[in-house]
Amino acid sequence: xxxxxxxxxxxxxxxxxxxxxxxxxxxxxxxxxxxxxxxxxxxxxxxxxxxxxxxxxxxxxxxxxxxxxxxxxxxxxxxxxxxxxxxxxxxxxxxxxxxxxxxxxxxxxxxxxxxxxxxxxxxxxxxxxxxxxxxxxxxxxxxxxxxxxxxxxxxxxxxxxxxxxxxxxxxxxxxxxxxxxxxxxxxxxxxxxxxxxxxxxxxxxxxxxxxxxxxxxxxxxxxxxxxxxxxxxxxxxxxxxxxxxxxxxxxxxxxxxxxxxxxxxxxxxxxxxxxxxxxxxxxxxxxxxxx
Amino acid sequence: xxxxxxxxxxxxxxxxxxxxxxxxxxxxxxxxxxxxxxxxxxxxxxxxxxxxxxxxxxxxxxxxxxxxxxxxxxxxxxxxxxxxxxxxxxxxxxxxxxxxxxxxxxxxxxxxxxxxxxxxxxxxxxxxxxxxxxxxxxxxxxxxxxxxxxxxxxxxxxxxxxxxxxxxxxxxxxxxxxxxxxxxxxxxxxxxxxxxxxxxxxxxxxxxxxxxxxxxxxxxxxxxx
Numbered sequence: 001x002x003x004x005x006x007x008x009x010x011x012x013x014x015x016x017x018x019x020x021x022x023x024x025x026x027x028x029x030x031x032x033x034x035x036x037x038x039x040x041x042x043x044x045x046x047x048x049x050x051x052x053x054x055x056x057x058x059x060x061x062x063x064x065x066x067x068x069x070x071x072x073x074x075x076x077x078x079x080x081x082x083x084x085x086x087x088x089x090x091x092x093x094x095x096x097x098x099x100x101x102x103x104x105x106x107x108x109x110x111x112x113x114x115x116x117x118x119x120x121x122x123x124x125x126x127x128x129x130x131x132x133x134x135x136x137x138x139x140x141x142x143x144x145x146x147x148x149x150x151x152x153x154x155x156x157x158x159x160x161x162x163x164x165x166x167x168x169x170x171x172x173x174x175x176x177x178x179x180x181x182x183x184x185x186x187x188x189x190x191x192x193x194x195x196x197x198x199x200x201x202x203x204x205x206x207x208x209x210x211x212x213x214x215x216x217x218x219x220x221x222x223x224x225x226x227x228x229x230x231x232x233x234x235x236x237x238x239x240x241x242x243x244x245x246x247x248x249x250x251x252x253x254x255x256x257x258x259x260x261x262x263x264x265x266x267x268x269x270x271x272x273x274x275x276x277x278x279x280x281x282x283x284x285x286x287x288x289x290x291x
Numbered sequence: 292x293x294x295x296x297x298x299x300x301x302x303x304x305x306x307x308x309x310x311x312x313x314x315x316x317x318x319x320x321x322x323x324x325x326x327x328x329x330x331x332x333x334x335x336x337x338x339x340x341x342x343x344x345x346x347x348x349x350x351x352x353x354x355x356x357x358x359x360x361x362x363x364x365x366x367x368x369x370x371x372x373x374x375x376x377x378x379x380x381x382x383x384x385x386x387x388x389x390x391x392x393x394x395x396x397x398x399x400x401x402x403x404x405x406x407x408x409x410x411x412x413x414x415x416x417x418x419x420x421x422x423x424x425x426x427x428x429x430x431x432x433x434x435x436x437x438x439x440x441x442x443x444x445x446x447x448x449x450x451x452x453x454x455x456x457x458x459x460x461x462x463x464x465x466x467x468x469x470x471x472x473x474x475x476x477x478x479x480x481x482x483x484x485x486x487x488x489x490x491x492x493x494x495x496x497x498x499x500x501x502x503x504x505x506x507x508x509x510x511x512x513x514x515x516x
Binding site: 006198199201202203204205206207208209210212213 | 340363366367368369370371372374380382393394396397398399441445
């Protein structure tokens with residue numbers, strides 16, 4: 001492996017030499033990864049909202065207070081006997097409360113003001129086939145201890161339809177930007193190779209391996225895209241602080257993404273940036289470095 | 292050390308640069324390749340470096356059959372071969388020391404080896420006092436000495452020189468030849484392509500003459516023509 005000092009020197013001199021193109025590459029990578037991260041955060045936000053409102057199941061059977069556990073067992077058995085039901089889970093008041101507190105952890109006012117006892121216990125029904133909601137309704141009709149049966153699949157469908165358009169749009173723009181970013185990175189690599197063709201010629205003559213010759217150029221591209229990735233991450237954090245934090249105060253009934261959600265996408269963005277840079281680098285020096 | 296067996300090289304555009312060439316060079320020999328421009332001298336050198344591949348025939352350098360050498364092993368072949376050119380091929384933004392050190396640096400030699408060998412070889416070529424000069428501060432002869440130092444710093448088995456005196460005046464050329472002779476005497480096989488008649492006649496070493504891609508003369512202690 002080339003020594004670090006050597007790589008560092010070659011990389012920084014490369015960046016100095018074609019600063020403008022490097023800047024274009026960095027800023028395009030930044031925009032691309034920012035949009036990519038944004039679409040990831042949007043999906044995270046949507047899934048939080050879905051979990052809060054539906055608990056990730058298609059049908060919720062809310063039970064009357066107080067809950068009779070024998071009755072719960074017989075209702076569960078009845079539901080499990082249906083072919084269209086995949087799974088039935090009994091969520092007692094404590095579990096409902098825990099879920100609520102987890103989702104709204106950052107909205108203290110809300111958590112403090114809601115009495116856990118006010119949250120109803122329920123049977124969470126996961127459907128094999130959500131279209132067959134009528135069967136669930138029919139089999140539970142007239143059974144004791146049921147407050148309300150809610151079919152959430154229609155709501156889920158609508159939510160998915162709306163967010164899908166939005167996410168696909170953002171992802172599409174991110175993809176186009178990533179492609180232009182990689183073309184720009186490939187271009188900086190190519191310019192670097194051209195500017196240093198004499199050095200490369202000598203390196204080949206004295207027996208430097210291909211990887212030894214390529215490494216500084218790959219590192220240069222990698223460096224550019226990682227700067228873009230770091231900027232994108234900082235920007236996403238800024239967005240979260242500037243827009244989501246005030247919402248946390250004002251819009252209390254929706255769980256919002258927290259810092260941890262932003263942190264979770266950091267490795268994804270860094271890896272995406274690295275992959276783009278390496279692919280761009282390899283494309284940029286294709287046919288340029290044959291022995 | 293160098294062996295060409297019935298080697299033919301036809302370029303993609305149809306030009307035949309070498310045809311049915313058979314040459315053997317022993318370890319420690321000093322060989323002139325002479326001939327007019329276009330006689331195949333440069334192709335000869337390029338084949339030995341595996342910059343080009345022979346169309347027919349076998350080439351052995353330092354015990355390796357070049358046709359069977361995979362591309363990722365080519366760099367290791369080249370570490371055994373020093374090369375010197377007419378145009379010196381020095382990097383103008385690096386000092387004399389850095390130019391020579393570059394050759395070791397890019398093949399991954401550690402710093403302590405570089406710090407020991409570079410001043411040593413520059414002393415040998417007579418530039419021990421110009422380590423920190425840049426190439427444009429040196430005369431043509433001095434620049435060629437730097438390039439010879441760079442070619443030899445990794446202690447190659449073979450030194451290939453393509454018209455090393457082509458850009459130099461006669462008296463400087465003689466100095467360069469003395470240096471190449473010195474390199475040869477420490478055991479390096481030297482193979483020099485030239486059309487400098489005076490030098491070949493003065494040295495009285497083995498002469499291989501090429502004409503239109505054929506070996507027309509292979510003479511020990513020969514003269515130019």
